[in-house]
Amino acid sequence: MRVAQISIRNFRGIRDGTLLLPNHAVLVGDNNIGKSTVLEAIDLVLGPERLARRPSIDEHDFHAGDYLDLEGKPVPIEIEVVVVGLGEDQIVYFKDHLEWWKESTQKLLDSPPAEATDELDVVAALRVRFRGLYEAEDDDFSAETYFASPKKDDGSLDPFRTRDKRICGFLYLRTLRTGSRALSLERGSLLDVILRLEEKQLRMWEEILEQLRVLPVAENPEIGITEVLANVQTAVRDFVPMEWASNPHMRVSDLTRETLRKTLTVFIATGAKRLNGADYSAPFHHQGTGTINTLVLALLSIIADLKSNVIFAMEEPETAIPPHAQKRIIKSVCGKSAQALFTSHSPYVLEEFPPEQVVVLTRHDGTLQGFPACLPPAVKPKKYKEEFRKRFCEVVLARHVLVAEGRTEYDAFPEAARRLHELDPGGFRSLEAMGVAVIDAETDSQIAPLCAHFRKLGKTICAVYDKQSPTQKAEIEAVADHSFEGPGHGFENTLLDGTAESALRRFAKRLIDSDEWPNHLVSQKPTPAVDLVALKASLKQYLKWAKGKGGAADLLSDCSQAEMPQYVVDVLAKLNETFDSNQAKLAQAPLSQSTSQPAVAPKSEVEPTPSEQSSLMAAVKASATKVVSADVTSQAPKGSDTSK
Secondary structure (H helix, E strand, C coil): CEEEEEEEEEECCEEEEEEECCCEEEEECCCCCCHHHHHHHHHHHHCCCHHHCCCCCCHHHEHHHCCECCCCCECCEEEEEEEECCCHHHHHHCHHHEEEEECCCCEECCCCCHHHHHCCCEEEEEEEEEEEEEECCCCEEEEEEEECCCCCCCCCCCECCHHHHHHHCEEEECCCCCCCCCCECCCCCHHHHHHHHCCCCCCHHHHHHHHHHCCCCCCCHHHCHHHHHHHHHHHHCCCCCCCCCCCCCCCCCCCCHHHHHHHCECEEEEEEECCCCCEEEEEHHHCCHHHHHHHHHHHHHHHHHHCCCCEEEEECCCCCCCHHHHHHHHHHHHHHCCEEEEECCCHHHHCCCCHHHEEEEEEECCEEEEEECCCCCCCCHHHHHHHHHHHHHHHHHCCEEEEECCHHHHHHHHHHHHHHHHHCCCCCCCCCCCCEEEEECCCHHHHHHHHHHHHHCCCEEEEEECCCCHHHHHHHHHHCCEEEECCCCCHHHHHHHHCCHHHHHHHHHHHHHCCCCCHHHHHHCCCCCCCHHHHHHHHHHHHHHCHHHCHHHHHHCCCCHHHCCHHHHHHHHHHHHHHHHHHHHHHHCCCCCCCCCCCCCCCCCCCCCCCCCCCHHHHHHHHHHHHCCCCCCCCCCCCCCCCC
């Protein structure tokens, strides 16, 4: 099964929005764009234990904090999810609430004829909703989930209960993965869930209690505690009958099942040896962040194996995990789930997905949109995969894009922006600080197609290029939000003609003194006495040779603002003006809640039953080894977990 469509209204940073999701997907976009909010919205609808948390929603879960309109009426949070790919058992279970989804149009069938359901691209679908709002009578927030179809005669809808959600099987791994509940035996922890799914019905708790009831604690008279307790009993008998407060003694905890659930802790080898040669183990929360992440993922992997047809959502799988392990995590999760949903900023994660499974999110004035990345124009799938990490990834993840005509512009403008920021921090910012990613179009004929492609993904597009014909210039301006045409043909010429003579001579001297001048251009090596025309001719040959080595960037990195080409300074000044204006608008807008955390710490998603743990740790270790080729031991224990 999989989530085919999700619609969100008035939830955190999203005023409204509808997304179509493929079989597997990675959600990408700038920070605070709404990636985590989408997964949290799915969890509100499908998470079995999500509504058991109190409060399920709070004031900050409403868009801009508005849970009442100007007339004092409640403004609800509304989320609708369409689930398709149901298994036979699920179709039978949900038979009274099924609708039909047409894959070719990505829409629900909303009218007869009935024979349309027999078409090959029409599949059974389940549409469920979440609704949360402020209840004035209780002065609190209510939250409920229900089937969207069919409506009863009175207009009401059947509730979508916890047992129904367990049939769907939604697993959600958030960014904050301390393992504080996952690796304990508290009710609802991942260990407890696994024991329930494996249907372990041994008398674990009673056996542990029997062992602890007879375990002597501090009974050696030399310790002194027994003497103190005896004195307490004697003193008490001065006031009450003998049978009161009789025989005080020490025991481990209060010997109840609930206390044991909270007290029992998983210990893991640290890799260190004690003085007697024995392995030293420490509580799991003393392990490294990457180890804890891997253990939590391993537990969820076991649950995915035990259940069937699950939807697995995971935020930032790259957190504290090396690149090779990130790739194995992606392959493992996708292989074990009917649908895997990720959020990520890692190129190593993104390159594991075909472009149509990379969903680029944008949000304007609270309206969320998502677009499949698709292949850029004139780029073959093989080349896209080969060049994704070094050429396309940064652009896909950024909010603003600068399309540079060639490699020289690609190198020169970022370096010039950094240099101007060093010289005038108040007047200029680096492209990175403005959220601008640069892509090399490689030729002027690809500028307009690339601008059009990334503009469709909701990016703000800027373009820098040499002087073009009127037709080409018009094509670029039609698809770029901001276009900057150079004063002449060839950026090297623009660079050399616009840079001050003092900077050119200083640059040439540095190349010669550092022995960086290429041997094949030794006949054109400039001397201190060479005139300006000859100097420019020599440096032009050098810049052409150093096109792929950042020669233009090296020249600009040593210039003052007055020495830089005016064209370069003007372009960067315009970009600063444009994006400073955007930042000012954002600063005046209501604070986005797209990544705000729930008021109550996240808990596990599935209801527990007590059982035994003896056979579990071997399964955890085996699963962790499959997911990441690394031992769960860490080289040095870290501090205790303070983030519970």
